[in-house]
Amino acid sequence: MNQAPRRITLDEWDNRYAELCAAGCRERWYGGPLRRHVADGDSRLLRLYIDNSAAALQLWNFLLTEEDRLYLAHNEGKRLVGTIKDLGTVPVMAYSLSNLVAFCPDGAWWLPCIMERNTKLLEIADSLGIDDSFCPVRAMLGAFVGEVHFPEPSLLTCSVGAVCDDCSAIAQRLAGLGFPIVWWEVPHRRRPDPREAAVSLPGGFVAPESQVALVKSELQRVRHALETCAGEPLTDQQFSAGIVRANHVRRLLDELRRLVFDANPCPLPALELLIAEMLAIHYCSDRDETIRVLEDLLEEVRRRVRDGLGVLPLDAVRIFWVNPVADLRVMNLLEDAGGRLCGSEYLFCHALLPIPEELPPLDAMARMVLADPMVGPATDRADYVCREIHRFGAEAVIISRIPGASHCALEGQMIADAVRKQFDIPTLEIEVPPIADAIEPGLRTRLEALVETARSRQR
Amino acid sequence: MNRMKTLGYCSPLIPPEWIAAHGFEPRWLPWAREPGLIVARPGRGLCPFAGQVADAVRAGVEVDAIVLTTTCDQMRRIADLVEREGTQPVFLANIPVTWETETSHDFYRDELQRLGRWLIALGGTAPTGSQLLSLCCRYEEARVALLAIRDGMTARQFSKAILALRSGDLATPISEDQSKKLLAGEGDQSKKLPSPACRTRQDGRGAGSEGEGIQLGIPLAILGGPLVSQDFDLFDLVEAAGGRVVLDATDAGPRTLPAALNRRQMDQDPLAALADAYFSAIPDVFRRPNDALYRWLAAEIDASGIRGILFRRYVWCDLWHAELFRLKEWSPVPLLEIDVAGAEGSAQCRTSGRLEAFLEMLR
Numbered sequence: 001m002n003q004a005p006r007r008i009t010l011d012e013w014d015n016r017y018a019e020l021c022a023a024g025c026r027e028r029w030y031g032g033p034l035r036r037h038v039a040d041g042d043s044r045l046l047r048l049y050i051d052n053s054a055a056a057l058q059l060w061n062f063l064l065t066e067e068d069r070l071y072l073a074h075n076e077g078k079r080l081v082g083t084i085k086d087l088g089t090v091p092v093m094a095y096s097l098s099n100l101v102a103f104c105p106d107g108a109w110w111l112p113c114i115m116e117r118n119t120k121l122l123e124i125a126d127s128l129g130i131d132d133s134f135c136p137v138r139a140m141l142g143a144f145v146g147e148v149h150f151p152e153p154s155l156l157t158c159s160v161g162a163v164c165d166d167c168s169a170i171a172q173r174l175a176g177l178g179f180p181i182v183w184w185e186v187p188h189r190r191r192p193d194p195r196e197a198a199v200s201l202p203g204g205f206v207a208p209e210s211q212v213a214l215v216k217s218e219l220q221r222v223r224h225a226l227e228t229c230a231g232e233p234l235t236d237q238q239f240s241a242g243i244v245r246a247n248h249v250r251r252l253l254d255e256l257r258r259l260v261f262d263a264n265p266c267p268l269p270a271l272e273l274l275i276a277e278m279l280a281i282h283y284c285s286d287r288d289e290t291i292r293v294l295e296d297l298l299e300e301v302r303r304r305v306r307d308g309l310g311v312l313p314l315d316a317v318r319i320f321w322v323n324p325v326a327d328l329r330v331m332n333l334l335e336d337a338g339g340r341l342c343g344s345e346y347l348f349c350h351a352l353l354p355i356p357e358e359l360p361p362l363d364a365m366a367r368m369v370l371a372d373p374m375v376g377p378a379t380d381r382a383d384y385v386c387r388e389i390h391r392f393g394a395e396a397v398i399i400s401r402i403p404g405a406s407h408c409a410l411e412g413q414m415i416a417d418a419v420r421k422q423f424d425i426p427t428l429e430i431e432v433p434p435i436a437d438a439i440e441p442g443l444r445t446r447l448e449a450l451v452e453t454a455r456s457r458q459r
Numbered sequence: 460m461n462r463m464k465t466l467g468y469c470s471p472l473i474p475p476e477w478i479a480a481h482g483f484e485p486r487w488l489p490w491a492r493e494p495g496l497i498v499a500r501p502g503r504g505l506c507p508f509a510g511q512v513a514d515a516v517r518a519g520v521e522v523d524a525i526v527l528t529t530t531c532d533q534m535r536r537i538a539d540l541v542e543r544e545g546t547q548p549v550f551l552a553n554i555p556v557t558w559e560t561e562t563s564h565d566f567y568r569d570e571l572q573r574l575g576r577w578l579i580a581l582g583g584t585a586p587t588g589s590q591l592l593s594l595c596c597r598y599e600e601a602r603v604a605l606l607a608i609r610d611g612m613t614a615r616q617f618s619k620a621i622l623a624l625r626s627g628d629l630a631t632p633i634s635e636d637q638s639k640k641l642l643a644g645e646g647d648q649s650k651k652l653p654s655p656a657c658r659t660r661q662d663g664r665g666a667g668s669e670g671e672g673i674q675l676g677i678p679l680a681i682l683g684g685p686l687v688s689q690d691f692d693l694f695d696l697v698e699a700a701g702g703r704v705v706l707d708a709t710d711a712g713p714r715t716l717p718a719a720l721n722r723r724q725m726d727q728d729p730l731a732a733l734a735d736a737y738f739s740a741i742p743d744v745f746r747r748p749n750d751a752l753y754r755w756l757a758a759e760i761d762a763s764g765i766r767g768i769l770f771r772r773y774v775w776c777d778l779w780h781a782e783l784f785r786l787k788e789w790s791p792v793p794l795l796e797i798d799v800a801g802a803e804g805s806a807q808c809r810t811s812g813r814l815e816a817f818l819e820m821l822r
Contacts, residue, residue: 129784134777160556160747165532168556168747169781175748176785183747185557187566188529193576210569217562378539401504406532406777409505410540 005304005311007049007269007335010034016052025054028289030065037064041118047437049332051272051311055293055300062284062293063275064114066103067149069285073101074151079229082153083282084140084174084181085167088246088351089369090157090222091282096242097230103150104282106167108143109136112434113327121146122434130173135166135405136326136434144174155229156181157222162188162375165406182225184218186369187211189376201371202353204387205380215366223362239361245287247354252294253280254352259301261342261392265310267301270331270341274324277344280351316340317454320394322385322415323347323402327436330443334398337447338455343392345385347374378411382418389423396454398447401431426453464582467522467547469512469685470530471715472554474571474737475625476598477730478526480591481575481583486522487625488515506775507800508685509533516541524548524581526574530556530745531778550577556747558738568734591729599720601629609713614681614704615694618711676703677821678764682756682786683771684744684779685710693771693797693810700814701822705763709771714755715741744778752782753789760791767793767821769814774800793821 008016017033034057038045042064050056074080081102083090094102111119113136121142122132128145130138143149158171158181175181189207192198197209227233256276260268276297283290304310312335320343325331334341350371356364373381389397397419399412408431416427428450436443466483468475475485512534516525525547527538538551553570555563579585586594601624609617679702681693686709694704708714718740724732742751759765768790772779787794795817797810 129787130781133775133780158747161553162529162535163532165777168745169777172747172749173781173785181748183557185555185563185566187553187555188535188551190551190553193573214562214566218557221560377542378536379543404504404777406504406506406775407536409503409509409533409775410536414536414539414543 003052005267005309006052007311007332008052009049010038010045013050013052013057017057020054020057027061028058028292030061030068031058032061034060034064040064041115043116043118044114044328044435047329048271049269049335051269053300055297056272059272059275059293059297062286062289063278066284070101070103070150073285079155080151080153081226081229082150082156084156084158084171085163086157086159087281087348087372089159089219089365090226092242092246092355092365093219093223093234093239094226095245095283095287096238097226097232097234099232100226100230101285102282103153103285105143105150105153105156106137106140107278107281108139108149109326109434110328111143111149112136112139113329116435119148121149125170128173128177130170133404134170135164135402137164137167138170139434141170141173144179145177152179155225157184157225158182159184159186159369161186164374166404182222184222185214186218186372186375187214189370189372189380199367201367202356203350203371203373203384205371205373205376207367207370211370212363212366215369216362219362219365219369236361240357243355243357243361243364245291247357249280249283249287249290249294250352250354252291252298253277254354256294256298256301257344257352259298259305263305263310265308265314266312266316266340267304267310268297269311270321270334271328272297273341274328274331274344274346277346277348277352281348311335312340313338315455317451317458318342318393318395319450319454320344320385320389320392320397321346322397322399322412323408325400325432325436326402326434327432330400330430330432330436333440333444333447337444338451339396339447342394343388345373345381345388349373349384374407378407378414379418381411382415385415386418386422389419389425394423394425395458396425396450397427398450399427399429401429403431403433425457426450464523465521466524466526466578467520468526470526470528470552470554471625471710471741472528472530472567472737472743473526473552473574474598474717474733475627476591476594477571477575477733478578479598479627480586480594481578483524483578483581483583485625485627487622488512488520488522488525504775506531506533506773508687508773508776509537511687513537513540516546517544519546522547524550524578526550526552528552528554530554530743531776533775548581550574555738556745558746558751559748564734564738567738568731571730571734588729591733592725595720595725595729595733597629598624602716603719606713606716613694614707614712615691617713618686618707618709619691621713621716622711676701677766677818678703678705679767679769680704680706680708680756680760680763680765681712681769681771682708683710684773684776690771690799692807693769696807696811696814697769700811700818702767702814702818704769706759706765708756708759714759715743717741744782749782757791765792767795767817769797769817770794771797771799774798793817 013034078101081094082105091102094100121139124142124146125138160168160183192208198206199212279290317339319339322345324346373384401408412429463484465486466478467486467488469488478485529535542549555566557563717736720736721732742755
């Protein structure tokens with residue numbers, strides 16, 4: 001049943017799927033051939049190279065069936081919680097209660113890529129005055145108004161303050177359209193003043209104790225809203241158990257990332273690793289299944305590393321990637337150009353860090369909120385990127401701008417400046433729209449030039 | 460004799476009396492578009508105003524220190540840039556976006572205290588309670604006096620007078636006695652300062668004194684974020700096209716004035732009273748929820764007989780841009796969008812043409 005690891009097309013996956021079935025591959029209830037998702041509208045799959053393992057099949061099937069899970073949960077009487085601009089905080093709390101299912105409506109930002117023109121989310125956003133000067137998160141507005149892709153949640157929360165203006169503005173539009181939202185404040189993380197009580201955060205940043213207390217107070221409000229929605233209290237015991245499960249997910253991802261970034265040849269394509277990392281945000285609406293999917297993927301990667309197998313050539317140039325891409329295909333292009341991923345900061349790296357289990361749960365989550373590099377100075381995020389470049393030995397850096405995103409206007413330049421100051425490695429800033437086909441020739445050339453430049457320095 | 464240090468700022472949520480109470484001269488920064496500077500280019504998604512702030516600081520603003528605020532993503536990152544370049548000490552004040560909880564009010568007050576400590580570290584002085592009380596009263600008297608003569612001023616004059624007040628110019632165009640009388644008769648102190656707006660008859664004439672400054676024209680409001688010096692030219696363009704701005708609802712105008720100070724609270728805790736007057740009263744687009752902005756606007760439209768709104772937004776300012784469609788649906792009067800991308804030469808011609816067409820439609 002095992003083939004040499006390879007990135008294959010969807011056509012090749014048809015045969016591969018038949019082989020796996022013939023060899024007795026047992027799938028979960030959401031399993032099946034990847035081809036069926038194209039019939040459901042996920043036509044971008046036709047343009048992607050996908051890892052050929054059974055574990056990757058399971059990962060993709062899990063990702064592409066989230067809508068089904070949400071409708072199923074809704075029909076079973078579970079309460080849905082939409083957590084806007086929330087990268088791994090409120091979902092940890094919500095999944096500590098047995099009858100809540102949390103999801104990130106802003107995750108809809110990938111739908112215009114996955115579904116290409118089969119979804120009209122951006123057109124709906126356009127019709128509501130949220131045009132392409134906003135980042136692709138505007139697809140969320142289309143999803144709410146179009147009443148497709150997820151049932152209307154029983155509760156909507158949205159973090160505001162030190163977050164991107166696009167998401168805050170679009171969430172306000174939602175509120176203006178009659179969707180009630182529980183807003184909670186995330187202050188801009190600042191460096192503590194001299195003699196001010198300070199707290200060390202997971203990941204290495206430091207924040208004033210007063211800011212941790214503020215976030216804790218805000219999360220207490222959110223906790224109350226969740227309890228009201230669930231119709232039951234969230235005890236500290238349940239909350240702590242939820243944190244333990246979240247940390248299990250994060251530990252799996254930590255090992256997965258280390259293996260993928262360190263091993264040569266590279267044991268897993270960048271695209272599958274990106275999707276795996278995304279599961280940390282809200283578990284793709286099923287925490288236990290996320291753990292199962294990640295365990296299988298990790299086992300596959302361990303096996304490949306043990307056997308010295310990989311999906312890319314040994315001389316692939318080690319690239320650090322900043323910001324998620326709106327078009328997933330660009331992760332394929334990186335590898336086509338001769339690069340490989342050896343580090344990433346997709347805006348949610350704090351959701352991959354272990355949550356302190358020794359602290360009262362609300363304290364621990366407040367620290368995680370402030371550990372987000374994005375809520376502090378851009379120089380903090382640049383420092384984090386530099387630390388990771390050093391840790392994984394990157395030979396080049398790609399800063400992927402998100403079209404229209406308020407934080408990308410200046411931040412990319414500041415990160416690039418910091419990288420150039422500390423390392424003698426090339427950096428490239430690109431902008432990736434939800435469908436990058438029109439710019440693919442130019443993008444490919446720029447990626448190839450970066451790889452060649454980095455390779456010339458190896459000699 | 461030592462020169463008094465100056466503190467530049469550009470957010471109406473930073474109380475100038477708090478700056479002055481610490482021995483600094485508040486200076487509302489009249490950011491002006493500087494040709495040839497590079498950050499302000501909007502092509503890369505940068506809000507032109509945020510870029511202008513960076514450019515102005517790079518070009519050498521004549522202040523000893525600068526306060527910026529966290530009210531939008533781009534200004535937060537401009538603060539990073541300015542701090543990195545190190546031309547002047549920069550304080551980034553955390554302004555809460557939420558406002559319906561006690562936590563957010565406490566947070567705002569704490570930030571003012573932190574600003575105070577920073578000013579002291581820069582050589583300022585800690586105010587006593589009575590000094591702060593006295594300064595707050597002086598600023599409030601100046602605001603009340605200014606509002607009392609609002610009907611006799613054009614919106615442009617009024618906004619410029621507000622900006623002067625924010626720079627610590629407390630000279631009022633009416634006598635001290637009149638000011639005291641106005642203060643004595645102001646009634647419920649918990650409400651926002653009297654804001655009569657320019658009452659307007661159907662023919663577009665101001666109902667107040669028809670002395671200098673009052674002109675004819677279709678009454679309009681201008682709504683949006685901050686203005687730079689050159690932006691006041693827009694008021695002239697409106698007049699040239701046959702209109703008249705009677706309500707400046709940008710950051711420069713009366714929308715961003717604080718509420719009347721609660722005198723009882725002032726006696727007990729002047730900082731808390733000051734914080735409440737600013738944080739509780741200023742409606743703005745960045746707040747969540749931002750319904751108070753709509754409530755304020757509805758009251759002003761009702762009071763001033765406005766027949767149209769000029770919605771002025773900076774390209775790449777998501778916070779204002781996202782409200783455009785909602786405002787169009789909500790507004791009882793027609794609304795014209797004017798986008799501002801920077802200092803390009805063709806913009807004025809384009810804006811003039813759009814204004815003329817809009818006013819023709821309103822006639």
